[in-house]
Amino acid sequence: MDVEIYYFSGTGNSFALAREIAGKFGGALYAIPAMMDQEYISPQADALGLVFPVYHKGIPLILKRFVDKMVALENRYLFAVCTYGDTPGLALPHLAKLIQARGGSLAAGFGVQMPFNYLTPTLKLKGFLDAFTLREVPVEKQRALLATAPQHVERIVAYVRARKSGDFAITSDFLTRLADHFDLNETLGKSVWLKVAGVTEPTTLSFLESRQLMDRAFHVDEHCIGCGNCARICPVRNIRMVDNAGDSHRKPQWQQRCEQCFACLQWCPQQAIQFGSNTAGRKRYHHPDVKLADMFLFS
Ligand SMILES: Cc1cc2nc3c(=O)[nH]c(=O)nc-3n(C[C@H](O)[C@H](O)[C@H](O)COP(=O)(O)O)c2cc1C
Ligand code: SF4
Ligand code: SF4
Structure with a gap:
């Protein structure tokens, strides 16, 4: 199968996953930021994968800008993989909407939990702004999370090979959906x-x-x-x-x-x-x- 994988990554979680998935397919691996100078993104393969981190329960800005440049998506198999620390939030449904607006259809979206790399609020009685600290994930927990990656990759690759559709990692978290609604x-x-x-x-x-x-x-x-x-x-x-x-x-x-x-x-x-x-x-x-x-x- 002819596959192109496009990725965005800050601390390597999404890159490592994208590299693995592309390797399994023998497909091409492209860094999204390196393509942003192009006026249009015109994929050549018949299966396209987008791999990225969840930001604020949604997608990174650069991913929106990238998808907004994509052309000729009709009749291609599109899938997405988001990496996240706590929850995939609504990143995949948001991405699906953007792809739809470009004439494509997101067949499946997977979520892979990996070490969290951002700020997190901590309980503090005083000093609201100081309550946001860089989260430290204990090394044992990092290892345990990263050890699950090969299973995720196998599942994703098998799913894509079979060209299945319908799977979406979406949080069922009530508060997230409520916040999105309002x-x-x-x-x-x-x-x-x-x-x-x-x-x-x-x-x-x-x-x-x-x-x-x-x-x-x-x-x-x-x-x-x-x-x-x-x-x-x-x-x-x-x-x-x-x-x-x-x-x-x-x-x-x-x-x-x-x-x-x-x-x-x-x-x-x-x-x-x-x-x-x-x-x-x-x-x-x-x-x-x-x-x-x-x-x-x-x-
Ligand atoms: C700006 C920012 C916002 C984030 N927001 C979320 C979030 O809402 N939910 C979550 O589970 N993880 C969140 N994370 C954690 C990342 O999604 C997670 O660590 C991801 O695997 C990082 O991927 P990378 O190493 O490819 O950059 C956030 C990270 C950053 C930098
Ligand atoms: S956090 Fe901002 S400034 Fe720092 S590397 Fe990422 S995009 Fe660049
Ligand atoms: S901030 Fe860090 S990475 Fe940047 S120039 Fe200084 S030492 Fe190097």
């Missing part, structure tokens, strides 16, 4: 997360688009050695290395077109990138079988 992410979710990121001015951007501004909370501490890895790993070239008076080397500067993939923070070899006031000293994560060089998409 569009609470657009109102409540957006204002909370913008506040966490230190964006105080009003914006007309949707919650999805407003992620671009959330890099406001990134800053670099004294451990930075100016290696430039953060700029190289950023999938949307959102980081510039700049000279500042008084600094012995260049330091990253964020450009407000962020995807919030957390690659810069998680992969910095010095753990010098912080988000807000509560990530210093917290353990960083990336998929153990993925190397930094695997994540560099631009020269």
